[in-house]
Amino acid sequence: MRRTARPRAVIAAALLALLAGGCGQPMPDHSPQELRGQGEIGGDIRFSWWGSASRNERTNEVADLFEEEFPGTDVKREAADWGNYFKRLNVQGAGRNMPCVTQLQARTLGDFTARDALLPLDPMIESGAIDVSDIPEPVLDTGRGPDGALYMLPTGAAYDALTVNATLADEAGAALPDGAYTWEDYADFLRAADAGLPDDIAPVNYQGGLPNFFIAYVEGLDQDLFDGQRLGFDKRLLADYWDMWVGLHEEGLTNSPAEVAEQPPSPEAGYVAQGDVMSDSGPGNALTPVQNALDGAHPGQEVVTLPLPSGPEGRTGNVLISSGMSIPRNCDNVPTAAAFIDFWANDERGGDTYASDNGAVTNTRLLQRQLDDPELPDLKKRELALYQEIVDRDPASLLYPPGYMAVFESAFSRAFDDVAFGKKTVPEAVDAFFAEANAGLAT
Numbered sequence: 001m002r003r004t005a006r007p008r009a010v011i012a013a014a015l016l017a018l019l020a021g022g023c024g025q026p027m028p029d030h031s032p033q034e035l036r037g038q039g040e041i042g043g044d045i046r047f048s049w050w051g052s053a054s055r056n057e058r059t060n061e062v063a064d065l066f067e068e069e070f071p072g073t074d075v076k077r078e079a080a081d082w083g084n085y086f087k088r089l090n091v092q093g094a095g096r097n098m099p100c101v102t103q104l105q106a107r108t109l110g111d112f113t114a115r116d117a118l119l120p121l122d123p124m125i126e127s128g129a130i131d132v133s134d135i136p137e138p139v140l141d142t143g144r145g146p147d148g149a150l151y152m153l154p155t156g157a158a159y160d161a162l163t164v165n166a167t168l169a170d171e172a173g174a175a176l177p178d179g180a181y182t183w184e185d186y187a188d189f190l191r192a193a194d195a196g197l198p199d200d201i202a203p204v205n206y207q208g209g210l211p212n213f214f215i216a217y218v219e220g221l222d223q224d225l226f227d228g229q230r231l232g233f234d235k236r237l238l239a240d241y242w243d244m245w246v247g248l249h250e251e252g253l254t255n256s257p258a259e260v261a262e263q264p265p266s267p268e269a270g271y272v273a274q275g276d277v278m279s280d281s282g283p284g285n286a287l288t289p290v291q292n293a294l295d296g297a298h299p300g301q302e303v304v305t306l307p308l309p310s311g312p313e314g315r316t317g318n319v320l321i322s323s324g325m326s327i328p329r330n331c332d333n334v335p336t337a338a339a340f341i342d343f344w345a346n347d348e349r350g351g352d353t354y355a356s357d358n359g360a361v362t363n364t365r366l367l368q369r370q371l372d373d374p375e376l377p378d379l380k381k382r383e384l385a386l387y388q389e390i391v392d393r394d395p396a397s398l399l400y401p402p403g404y405m406a407v408f409e410s411a412f413s414r415a416f417d418d419v420a421f422g423k424k425t426v427p428e429a430v431d432a433f434f435a436e437a438n439a440g441l442a443t
Helices: 008-019 053-069 082-094 106-113 122-127 137-143 166-171 183-194 211-220 235-250 257-262 284-297 334-346 348-354 364-372 378-392 404-420 426-442
Strands: 043-050 073-080 101-105 153-165 202-204 277-283 303-306 320-326
Touching (some): 043 053, 043 082, 053 073, 073 082, 073 334, 082 106, 101 334, 137 153, 137 320, 153 334, 166 183, 211 235, 211 277, 235 404, 235 426, 277 284, 284 303, 320 334, 348 364
Parallel strands (some): 043 073, 043 101, 202 277
Antiparallel strands (some): 101 320, 153 303, 153 320
């Protein structure tokens, strides 16, 4: 079941209204040609993104390449870490002062489509200003809004993976799950490992409150996570999921809730990376730093990443978490912004330079160039190859409602903590979560 609706009549009507020039807000008066991304490419554009110092360096190099490709352009750059980036962007959005090319993530896209802050990119694709021919449809769909229009061009796709200390599993005599393994298969794997693991190493982190694990459970069952701005699954499903985790804990297959609460947030500082827990969910593109950390803590041990568990009928539980580029309605240089996005998505020099720094590059041609590079480290190749495997299984595209991260994720983790620490029963925590999440998402 697809999670992104694309009612063509609705899209056509919305785009026709935009092309007719009736935006209804004091924004730049874009001509139909500009809304198609056509016109003179030149002048200034502002470009914003989040990232570390190393990502900033790569990003600046790609922006420099664009300026060389299009003389007369000047990319004004605004970078920040994740938290400060979105604090600033929310202020800019409220003031209709967002950069002409704004980096967003699928989980935050709804916060800006809800306020009608972004231009649809479909007319720019139809005109040829932006080429998406090498981006798979399931990946492209992660940039769509509730009306089915494309508001973010996905340029990097991340995913969550089951991260396993393969050395500990092998020494414990437990074979790694393979193929479209289910949650029951995963539990059996944990039981097999527990019999041979040292007493101070848990088979899995007690992660019933981790939203991304739960999303995989819901997707594997082919259920809806959301129905508009409300939860799309029923209470019984969540109760079954949390009961499963409580059962694993009661069997002695997890560590303690106190230990989970104390785990550092970065993957390379987590318990799997330190050799203290055998398996956990984690970012698939964190394989390299996790292995590097494990090399320091326990030389000779190897970590591997696997797809998240599938549903009982073999449906993949993985979803893609894309990052990409949007053009806000306040942009006064749309043709140059469209050219920048097209360059970023398709230029081979840019793809080689950025090197999938923020998730796997979504352009299949650029991705294959990286996979064919003999100098690409084996761990990075594994990250990109697993992304390909997930895309080939046609993962669903989630439509995250406004406030997803602030409301859903925090409420979900907090509700399970109440279960884990014995403050509430599973039914009580489920009721509390539904009440809080539905109320928060509806506002």
